[in-house]
Amino acid sequence: MSKELINSTLLEGLGGKGIGITVCDLAKYIASTGILVSPFVGRTRGFIPLPGAAYGINPDNMSEQGAGFYKSRVAQGHLNLIPQEDENELGRLEKRLRRAVEARTLTDVFMPVKAYEDLKSEFNNIREEYFATRDRIGAKWDVLVAEFENGAREMLEGIEMPQQLRAKLMGDFMSQVPTKEDYVRSFKMELHVKAFPAVNVTEGLSDSIAADVKATWQEDVVSTAILSIERQIGEGWSRLNKAMNSYVKADRLAPVAIKAISKFAVELRWKNVFNNALLTKLSDTLVNLDSVPDETAAEKIEDGIAYIYKYAKENHLDLNLKGISYDAFTLDSMAKTLAA
16 A cells, blocks of 8 residues: 555645655655644642541531631542642643644644744743742742641541541641652653654564554554544534524624634645645635625635535535534535536
């Protein structure tokens, strides 16, 4: 299969760039235009398990301090050493990094080189904020530990149990509190970046294993290209129909939907790595959608829906027709009226 032509009309646009559509050629092309990127985030969470002896707690039996500690620091069977507001800020930055990567990848990990250059700048900003937040937590570590110890003690005082067990639980809690140095050192925020395998390497492997490795490599090459295209088509279908649904209901296009579609059209210029004809058509049709009257914008959106539907039908791609403003008969009619 490596030197045989790939039978997929989704990739026909690459022929216009002088690239033979074989697995070998496609692999080299993918390796020259994109990389594999995934975010990695790690840190000590400061979660301290809450033993069964401390379950069934009624905060009404506690002092004000103990009840406040319980309500703010107990969740899902553990105690939170780090205050919720600090956890929220760290979580926000972790989610921001994941979304930044997801917004630029065409599959789970494949990212155009141009997108990575932009991501690297945003990553550095997020990482700087992340470690600055870590340092702020580290700067007040002694106070956090003291607050945790006092709050946990007040919480336990409000639970009916033998004093000996209470002392043991308190000791268990505090023994699991990390040192400031260990907590600070545990933080990691990285981008794992790898080159796409342009060639299949099987040296030193038995024939049977080499054959399996080759088959997997070939599948990865083709699926990376096909999935990259299909995901953009699916995103376009979703965005356009969402906008049209609001237009049908309110007789106007929601500004946020127009902005999202215009952004999508601009992004297709770098996301359309494989020069797919439909994606090129959508980008040309929908770009600057936010600068035309609603009626014109609605016509362009409807054209985009028709383009996608016709292309999907010709290429046997699945589209979700639930919850949209058109039935299959109407979509067929729209597709037939498109200019050749």
